[in-house]
Amino acid sequence: MVLVSIGIFFVLALLGMPLAFALGFSALGAFVFGDIELALMPQSMMHAVDSFPLMAIPLFMLAGEFMVGGQIMQRVIDFANAVVGRVQGGLAHVTILSGLGLASVTGAAVAGASALGTTMMPSLRKHYDNGFGSAVVASASNLGPIIPPSAAMIVYALMAGSSVSVGGLFMAGVVPGIMLTVGMMGLATWMSYRSGYEPTGEPFCWRNVLRQSRRAGVILLMPVLVIGGIVGGVFTATEGAAIAVIYSLLVGLFVTRKLKIAAIPGCMFRAAVTSAVVGALIAFAKPVTFVFTLDLLPLHLSQLIQGFTADPMVFLALVMGMLLVVGMFLESNAAYIMLAPLFAPIALAYGIDPLYFGFLFVMNLVVGMMTPPVGVLLFVMCGISKISIGELLKSVWPFIVLQYVVLALCWFFPDIVTALPRALGY
Amino acid sequence: MSNRVLDGAPAAEASGASPLVRRYQQLLKAADGLSYGLITLAMTLMTGLVTAQVVLRYFFGDSLDWADEISRLAFVWSIFLALPHGVKKGIHVGIDILINQFGAGLREGLMRLMLALSGALMLLVLWQAILVAQEAWGEMMPTVELSVSAFYIAVIISMAHTFLHLAFLVWQGTHVWGDE
Numbered sequence: 007m008v009l010v011s012i013g014i015f016f017v018l019a020l021l022g023m024p025l026a027f028a029l030g031f032s033a034l035g036a037f038v039f040g041d042i043e044l045a046l047m048p049q050s051m052m053h054a055v056d057s058f059p060l061m062a063i064p065l066f067m068l069a070g071e072f073m074v075g076g077q078i079m080q081r082v083i084d085f086a087n088a089v090v091g092r093v094q095g096g097l098a099h100v101t102i103l104s105g106l107g108l109a110s111v112t113g114a115a116v117a118g119a120s121a122l123g124t125t126m127m128p129s130l131r132k133h134y135d136n137g138f139g140s141a142v143v144a145s146a147s148n149l150g151p152i153i154p155p156s157a158a159m160i161v162y163a164l165m166a167g168s169s170v171s172v173g174g175l176f177m178a179g180v181v182p183g184i185m186l187t188v189g190m191m192g193l194a195t196w197m198s199y200r201s202g203y204e205p206t207g208e209p210f211c212w213r214n215v216l217r218q219s220r221r222a223g224v225i226l227l228m229p230v231l232v233i234g235g236i237v238g239g240v241f242t243a244t245e246g247a248a249i250a251v252i253y254s255l256l257v258g259l260f261v262t263r264k265l266k267i268a269a270i271p272g273c274m275f276r277a278a279v280t281s282a283v284v285g286a287l288i289a290f291a292k293p294v295t296f297v298f299t300l301d302l303l304p305l306h307l308s309q310l311i312q313g314f315t316a317d318p319m320v321f322l323a324l325v326m327g328m329l330l331v332v333g334m335f336l337e338s339n340a341a342y343i344m345l346a347p348l349f350a351p352i353a354l355a356y357g358i359d360p361l362y363f364g365f366l367f368v369m370n371l372v373v374g375m376m377t378p379p380v381g382v383l384l385f386v387m388c389g390i391s392k393i394s395i396g397e398l399l400k401s402v403w404p405f406i407v408l409q410y411v412v413l414a415l416c417w418f419f420p421d422i423v424t425a426l427p428r429a430l431g432y
Numbered sequence: 433m434s435n436r437v438l439d440g441a442p443a444a445e446a447s448g449a450s451p452l453v454r455r456y457q458q459l460l461k462a463a464d465g466l467s468y469g470l471i472t473l474a475m476t477l478m479t480g481l482v483t484a485q486v487v488l489r490y491f492f493g494d495s496l497d498w499a500d501e502i503s504r505l506a507f508v509w510s511i512f513l514a515l516p517h518g519v520k521k522g523i524h525v526g527i528d529i530l531i532n533q534f535g536a537g538l539r540e541g542l543m544r545l546m547l548a549l550s551g552a553l554m555l556l557v558l559w560q561a562i563l564v565a566q567e568a569w570g571e572m573m574p575t576v577e578l579s580v581s582a583f584y585i586a587v588i589i590s591m592a593h594t595f596l597h598l599a600f601l602v603w604q605g606t607h608v609w610g611d612e
Contacts, residue, residue: 022531022539023546024524030553048561048587052508056583058500061507065479241486248482274475275468275514282514283523289511337525379529 008301011036011294025340026286033293040297047293054292055285058244059164059172063113063157064281065247069254070112071273074121076258076265078225082107083125085222088215090191091207095198097133098142100207101126102190105146109153109183110229111250113160115375116386117280119147123390131391133206138197140391141402144376144383145190148409151338151372153183154233155250158368160243161284161342166350170360172243173236174432178365178423182416189408197404224261228253237430284339291343298348308352318356322363325349326370326417333374337382341371361432365423366416373409376402453604460600463593464520467513474510478503498575508583512590519597520609544602551598558591 015032019025030047037044073079086103090096104126108118123143130139151158154176163172208214219226228250236246258265298304315321332341346367353363375383378399388395416422449457481496481503488494518524531539565584573580601608 018546018549019527020530021546022526022528022543023550024519024526026524027546027550027553028526030557031549034553034556044556044560045564045567048557048564048584051557052561052583052587055508055511056504057507058504061478061482061503064475064507064510065482068475068479240490245482245486248479249486251479252483271468271472274472275517278471278475278510278514279517279521279523282511282518283525285511286515286518286524335527335529340525382525 007036007040007297008303010039011297015294024286025337026283026290029287029294029340029344030290033290033297036297037293040300042297042300046296050292050296051289054288057164059160059242060285060288062155062160062172062244062247063284064277065244065251066111066113066155066157067117067280068274068277069247069250070108070114070117070121071277072251072254072258072265072270073108073111074125075269075273076254076262078254078257078262078264079104079108079121079125081218081222081225081262085215085218085226087207088211088218092205092210093195094205095194095203096205096207097126097130098138098194098198099191101130101139101142102146102187102194105143105149106153106183106187107226107229108147109149110155110233111254113150113153113155113157114280115147115150115372115383118150119144119383119386120390122147123387127391134198134203135201135401136391136393137397137401138201140387140393140398141405142190142194143390144387144398144402145405145409148372148376148383149183149186152179152186152369154179155236155243155247156368157284158338158342158372159364161288161339162346162364162368164288165342165346166360166364167347169350169354170364171432173239174361174427175364175368176233176243177237177427177430177432178361179368180426181422182365182369182412185412185415185422186409189412190405193404193408197401224257228257287337287339287343291340294344295347304348304351307348308355311352312355318353318358321352321356322358322366322417325353326366329367329370330374333371334377334379334381338371338375341374342368359420359424361427362420362423366413369413369416373406373413376406376409449604456600456603460520460596463596464517467517467589467593471510471513471517474506474513478506478510481506501573501575505582509586512586513593515590516593516597519594519601522606522609540606543606547598547606548602551595551602554591554595554598558588558595561587561591 011032014035015028018028018031033047037047083100083104086100090099090103093099101122105118105122108122112118126143127139156176156179159175159179160172163170163175232246232250235241235249236243241249311321350363354360375381378384384395384398388398481499485495485499488496531542534542561584565581565588568581568584569579571580572578
């Protein structure tokens with residue numbers, strides 16, 4: 007059954023069928039081949055989506071929609087501009103810090119690229135080469151799934167089972183996220199210096215920084231409140247996401263006063279449709295994972311790999327290598343859904359820390375989103391900036407290398423990932 | 433990755449489509465409009481209930497027994513109802529490295545074939561979901577006097593609506609919605 011299922015999936019996926027539907031056919035083939043009741047299809051699809059933790063994804067998306075609709079981002083941008091606008095490559099730094107701010111609300115790279123690209127690209131284009139501006143936006147957007155909250159981590163935690171907590175994974179992303187941010191800012195400075203870009207912002211002035219921090223304070227408080235609440239056990243990730251929605255709605259309506267009541271249904275609709283892309287993958291993948299479980303695939307795979315090596319580091323290297331290749335070709339959510347249920351239990355059997363493994367799993371695929379040939383973020387940025395993939399690659403490759411360097415550091419020094427969640431009791 | 437909708441091709445009505453095509457398109461637009469309203473309602477309910485639970489728990493030391501179940505129901509509805517809109521916008525991810533190597537005609541033909549097969553899958557899941565919903569009709573949710581079939585109704589509507597969109601794309605071409 008498993009071979010039939012995998013065969014059907016690869017043939018249909020390579021012929022261009024949307025991955026969610028290719029998964030559905032793959033399950034159908036296995037059901038027919040294994041003489042399994044077809045009624046299990048809608049049942050498992052519905053049960054896959056009927057999940058309280060998964061609800062956090064559309065809610066965080068909706069908070070991001072309200073942030074953009076209420077022009078809340080503009081205050082974050084103004085604040086970042088007051089702090090780092092005058093340094094070499096100032097506008098690039100503003101973009102990276104704004105990406106960090108957006109990441110701490112939406113938790114998704116593609117939605118972040120769309121929001122950040124639309125907001126920042128017009129200014130970036132005025133001062134910098136289009137390729138460099140696009141590279142900075144793409145890289146800053148890729149902080150979305152690393153900095154908490156993260157839709158990718160929610161999906162991974164759900165697929166990996168009870169061995170890993172969403173809150174713990176969120177905290178695992180904090181230190182690598184900061185390392186990435188600092189690294190990106192360093193790269194932006196160096197690239198701006200080499201290209202001879204002039205400083206763009208107004209001269210640094212403490213009074214302006216204080217004024218902008220007062221304006222942005224209410225917004226900067228939101229991630230502290232939401233993430234702090236989740237990590238502190240005050241509420242779950244889903245409840246935190248709902249608080250973020252209400253918070254951003256109130257800020258958009260009453261603080262910035264840019265969010266119009268008439269725009270709210272549109273924000274809700276867009277958040278639902280974006281989430282449905284992940285939802286469809288999860289729904290149609292569930293009958294496939296059911297077939298895998300029925301055929302004891304995780305057990306067979308575990309025996310096969312453990313027969314090959316008893317060394318956890320070799321296993322980790324194999325998985326990392328595989329994810330590197332998978333991430334280059336397959337959409338990351340599809341990869342979490344199909345591969346996390348197979349490899350997370352094996353990692354546990356090898357005695358690998360589930361938070362460490364989970365974070366490396368997620369980050370590997372997140373970096374894959376910026377790696378050619380199928381780096382989805384690169385294509386999104388090409389669409390927003392109207393540039394060719396070649397032009398973008400000329401500027402974006404140092405940022406891609408940086409992300410792989412941080413990934414390698416996290417791999418070889420596990421404390422970077424695990425120290426913070428362990429200190430917080432995860 | 434597939435990004436069909438961003439190509440900006442003309443919509444069917446702008447290209448002098450037949451009355452039958454225009455009528456089908458009107459039907460789809462009416463279904464989309466109704467679905468848009470239901471998605472908004474489901475998202476509002478979901479956000480409102482989850483927030484209300486936190487407020488009740490921390491400020492009133494109370495909770496609503498049914499809030500968890502109904503918020504999950506609203507979530508299931510919002511996701512399944514939004515699925516066909518993703519098909520219309522062409523945002524469901526796929527691998528197009530191989531088919532991009534083919535000529536435009538062959539690529540379009542192959543994409544239509546894949547969408548037709550997807551449509552058949554929707555019909556099969558629709559049929560099975562109806563059977564499951566019928567069977568579960570008498571079974572009530574633990575906290576509310578509502579049949580558990582309410583969850584499956586979302587699947588039924590989603591599959592029917594998605595099928596209608598897929599059929600239209602197969603019939604009129606994958607660029608039919610253009611920038612809409």
